[in-house]
Amino acid sequence: MYMKINFWGQEFKANMIIGCLGGLIIAIASSMFGFGGGPFVVPLMTVLMGLPMYVVVGSSLLAIFFNTSMATSRVIGLGNCDFVLFAFMAAGAILGGFIGPQIARRLNPLWVKRVAVVGLTILALMLIGVIPTPK
Amino acid sequence: MMGYLILIFFYLLSANFVFAQEQVEGLTVSLDKQVYKGGEVIKIKGKAPPGRPVYIEIASEKKVQVARLDARRDPDTGKIPYIFYLSKDIPALYMILMPKEVEEAYKIEKAKDKDWSVSRMLLTTGADVAYITPGKAKVERWQASILATILGSRGEKLEPLDDKGNRRQSMPLMKTRFRWPEKMFSPTVKINEDGTFEAEYKLPENAPSGTYTVIAAVDHTLRSEPITFKNDLPWYKVYFPKAGVSLNALGPFLLAVAVCTFGVTMGAGGGFILNPLLIFIYGMPHPIVAGSVLPTVLFSQASGVYNYAKIKFISWKLGIGVGLAMMVGGFIGPKLTEMITLEQYKFLFGWVLLILAAIMFWQTTPSYIARNQKEQAILKEFKRRAEEAAAKKAEKK
Numbered sequence: 001m002y003m004k005i006n007f008w009g010q011e012f013k014a015n016m017i018i019g020c021l022g023g024l025i026i027a028i029a030s031s032m033f034g035f036g037g038g039p040f041v042v043p044l045m046t047v048l049m050g051l052p053m054y055v056v057v058g059s060s061l062l063a064i065f066f067n068t069s070m071a072t073s074r075v076i077g078l079g080n081c082d083f084v085l086f087a088f089m090a091a092g093a094i095l096g097g098f099i100g101p102q103i104a105r106r107l108n109p110l111w112v113k114r115v116a117v118v119g120l121t122i123l124a125l126m127l128i129g130v131i132p133t134p135k
Numbered sequence: 136m137m138g139y140l141i142l143i144f145f146y147l148l149s150a151n152f153v154f155a156q157e158q159v160e161g162l163t164v165s166l167d168k169q170v171y172k173g174g175e176v177i178k179i180k181g182k183a184p185p186g187r188p189v190y191i192e193i194a195s196e197k198k199v200q201v202a203r204l205d206a207r208r209d210p211d212t213g214k215i216p217y218i219f220y221l222s223k224d225i226p227a228l229y230m231i232l233m234p235k236e237v238e239e240a241y242k243i244e245k246a247k248d249k250d251w252s253v254s255r256m257l258l259t260t261g262a263d264v265a266y267i268t269p270g271k272a273k274v275e276r277w278q279a280s281i282l283a284t285i286l287g288s289r290g291e292k293l294e295p296l297d298d299k300g301n302r303r304q305s306m307p308l309m310k311t312r313f314r315w316p317e318k319m320f321s322p323t324v325k326i327n328e329d330g331t332f333e334a335e336y337k338l339p340e341n342a343p344s345g346t347y348t349v350i351a352a353v354d355h356t357l358r359s360e361p362i363t364f365k366n367d368l369p370w371y372k373v374y375f376p377k378a379g380v381s382l383n384a385l386g387p388f389l390l391a392v393a394v395c396t397f398g399v400t401m402g403a404g405g406g407f408i409l410n411p412l413l414i415f416i417y418g419m420p421h422p423i424v425a426g427s428v429l430p431t432v433l434f435s436q437a438s439g440v441y442n443y444a445k446i447k448f449i450s451w452k453l454g455i456g457v458g459l460a461m462m463v464g465g466f467i468g469p470k471l472t473e474m475i476t477l478e479q480y481k482f483l484f485g486w487v488l489l490i491l492a493a494i495m496f497w498q499t500t501p502s503y504i505a506r507n508q509k510e511q512a513i514l515k516e517f518k519r520r521a522e523e524a525a526a527k528k529a530e531k532k
Contacts (some may be wrong), residue, residue, distance in 0.1 A: 058444070120492040
């Protein structure tokens with residue numbers, strides 16, 4: 001159940017039962033609702049599996065890449081991917097990927113996180129129906 | 136002379152009679168134009184036998200795929216059927232204009248809010264006679280099960296439905312697509328005493344492009360010939376084939392730019408915000424939203440993996456180990472999206488966002504920040520070493 005990992009001369013033990021079980025649950029949720037999953041996999045690997053951040057940054061991305069590629073082939077197979085919508089949003093996402101880091105350098109990451117917490121909570125309450133939304 | 140006059144009189148009478156009879160048998164309908172733009176009002180006129188109610192069906196030729204899981208407990212047997220219904224023949228836009236006289240019945244059904252049903256509405260208002268196009272939709276069905284869902288199939292395919300079954304099962308699918316009574320029904324046909332009728336219908340701004348058919352009906356046998364009109368999109372609008380709407384293409388593009396810019400700065404991909412916004416702003420079906428947003432994050436992930444792999448900053452063992460488990464999840468998840476209703480999707484997604492907000496809040500607490508600063512310093516040091524090693528290797532070559 002423990003897997004030995006060598007990373008830049010350091011050795012770690014990773015609890016793969018927690019890793020695989022947690023990864024499975026996160027992957028089901030992320031592919032069901034249509035998001036990446038990075039913000040959940042990183043805490044899974046650092047907090048629950050006890051691995052240091054520098055091992056996790058690249059490896060977590062690789063793990064969710066497996067999830068997203070499989071999920072992408074599935075949504076296309078099930079006929080639920082609107083390619084026109086995808087094309088316009090992918091173009092927007094690429095542009096956002098260039099603008100984002102430029103802006104991020106000038107902002108205090110702590111404040112960005114705080115704004116995100118408030119924003120996500122409002123959005124969540126709208127989805128759950130606590131905050132009413134128009135039809 | 137006198138006889139001649141009488142003959143003319145009878146001739147006129149009989150001619151008149153024949154003319155009148157043709158009108159009794161016929162039902163005609165016409166439009167003020169043949170090409171419209173989204174947001175324009177369509178003026179419909181026609182003539183029906185006097186004293187008969189007139190229903191007008193407007194349906195786009197563009198079709199979309201709609202699916203639903205019947206998980207409502209059967210009141211007689213007490214069992215939950217878990218039958219998965221899917222049709223690819225649901226019109227992307229649909230409307231039945233009904234006589235003003237049935238407004239009361241319409242309002243009673245509308246008052247049931249989200250518990251309204253298409254079949255009851257058709258029955259109580261009499262609009263059943265104009266439910267023509269979706270009634271011909273081919274509906275496929277599967278016996279769903281948890282095991283089948285995990286294995287990624289829709290379940291065991293059941294026998295094809297007959298015409299009557301297709302018609303009946305198309306109705307809840309229409310509700311899944313259009314959701315609210317006002318999106319499918321409108322009691323606005325004005326019928327005059329002589330049988331002439333007129334109605335106005337405002338083509339929605341996001342109406343699909345292409346051809347539409349209009350049919351007037353007074354009962355199941357007396358229908359007008361179908362007539363058609365076209366919806367011409369202005370140059371800046373695009374039809375989204377799976378979502379079944381026409382939108383200003385700049386909208387989703389700018390939305391993605393804004394959300395992804397913010398997403399990069401806060402360290403979480405755009406999917407968390409993009410999905411709910413697409414549902415709130417455009418009212419798109421949730422399987423399409425999830426299915427179209429997912430591939431967009433694939434590219435940024437791929438470029439990230441590539442960049443880390445270049446400097447050997449990935450533990451392949453860990454990444455592939457957890458990745459394989461996540462691949463199984465990625466296989467199961469997209470099937471579940473189809474199985475749940477929009478309400479369930481919104482509710483569950485809301486909780487996912489609350490958990491995310493809690494994680495991010497935890498990341499702003501002082502103890503986390505102190506620990507994270509150390510971690511980040513180590514991360515930087517290791518990354519520097521990795522980059523140097525990669526550069527050296529490149530030099531050697």
